[in-house]
Amino acid sequence: MTTPITLSAPEYTDADFRRLQAIAQEQAGICLPDTKKALVYARVSRRVRELQMASFSDYLAFTTSPSGTVEMEKLICSITTNVTGFFRERNHFDHLRTEVMPSLIPVLRQGKKTRIWSAACSTGQEPWSIAMTVAGSFPEIGNYDFRILATDINSEVVARAAGGIYGRDELEGIPERERGLYLEDDGAGSLSFSVSLRKLPSFKVLNLNAPWPFRGSFSVIFCRNVVIYFDDETREALWARLSERLEPGGFLYVGHSERVANATQCGLVNIAPTIYRKEG
The missing domain is CATH 3.40.50.150 (Vaccinia Virus protein VP39)
Structure with a gap:
């Protein structure tokens, strides 16, 4: 019987959030206020876990590297909100x-x-x-x-x-x-x-x-x-x-x-x- 792999919560520091704020601003013009720190963690940590990385720092280093172009798009997608409806307003x-x-x-x-x-x-x-x-x-x-x-x-x-x-x-x-x-x-x-x-x-x-x-x-x-x-x-x-x-x-x-x-x-x-x- 194979034992499932349990991934611990990835490390997430204030410095990581500051880096994410800078990336969001630079890549998409999105302003992430400090009050969004927990929300950003909830959304981005899924990608960190899927890539089996131990920390946000490792994830962001990969995302901003030459080989992280596709992942950068996934990162921006994860922090954007898509609430809509037919004939809204x-x-x-x-x-x-x-x-x-x-x-x-x-x-x-x-x-x-x-x-x-x-x-x-x-x-x-x-x-x-x-x-x-x-x-x-x-x-x-x-x-x-x-x-x-x-x-x-x-x-x-x-x-x-x-x-x-x-x-x-x-x-x-x-x-x-x-x-x-x-x-x-x-x-x-x-x-x-x-x-x-x-x-x-x-x-x-x-x-x-x-x-x-x-x-x-x-x-x-x-x-x-x-x-x-x-x-x-x-x-x-x-x-x-x-x-x-x-x-x-x-x-x-x-x-x-x-x-x-x-x-x-x-x-x-x-x-x-x-x-x-x-x-x-």
């Missing part, structure tokens, strides 16, 4: 449907390109909610030059989002009408989005605080409940970069507890709580 989707789509539909009919960006898509509920909203406003949108770019720093949640498959217990927030139109039973207890809706979003891994590998502009950007993890300097720099990517007259949606403090400098006008429009 519904006023944004109501605004998209009633105020934005009526102006975008004529542009699409003229054969022009239109793009929407879900800048922190997590497990995909936000971009799929966007897709249902625009398809509900313009059912033939799949025949036009329209796409939703959905990005997140966490490759694991991006892969899940791209799959477009959700359990029945995850569908809270989707109205019955949309469920009937856009979701199909996969026969295994889950539902997946229809082929027609799958044409709309494109899912990519992206660090918002690193260079962006695209040059195009967007009519709408959703960047919600992300900058609460950044310090003021990182936050204001990101708002400015997002504004640069907005078309004149385009809209930026932010989280319910967020605001663009440097809106005027970015050329943004606050037209409603958590909704900004680019001047021009």
Whole structure:
């Protein structure tokens, strides 16, 4: 009979936490306050144990070494929070449907390109909610030059989002009408989005605080409940970069507890709580 290996709790010092704070800031712009020390331990210690390392110090030495590139991504994934839901903060989707789509539909009919960006898509509920909203406003949108770019720093949640498959217990927030139109039973207890809706979003891994590998502009950007993890300097720099990517007259949606403090400098006008429009 084989005796199971029991791994002791990995050593975790104040110095290790300081190192983690620096890594999170440098790699992802995430500000980890001192109050998060225990939470970080709970999340990262699993990776330390899986690699059978005795201490956080050993783990961080490996992660920051030339051979630790893949593990660095796993580390960042472990300290990011992915709380989301379909049609979360519904006023944004109501605004998209009633105020934005009526102006975008004529542009699409003229054969022009239109793009929407879900800048922190997590497990995909936000971009799929966007897709249902625009398809509900313009059912033939799949025949036009329209796409939703959905990005997140966490490759694991991006892969899940791209799959477009959700359990029945995850569908809270989707109205019955949309469920009937856009979701199909996969026969295994889950539902997946229809082929027609799958044409709309494109899912990519992206660090918002690193260079962006695209040059195009967007009519709408959703960047919600992300900058609460950044310090003021990182936050204001990101708002400015997002504004640069907005078309004149385009809209930026932010989280319910967020605001663009440097809106005027970015050329943004606050037209409603958590909704900004680019001047021009």
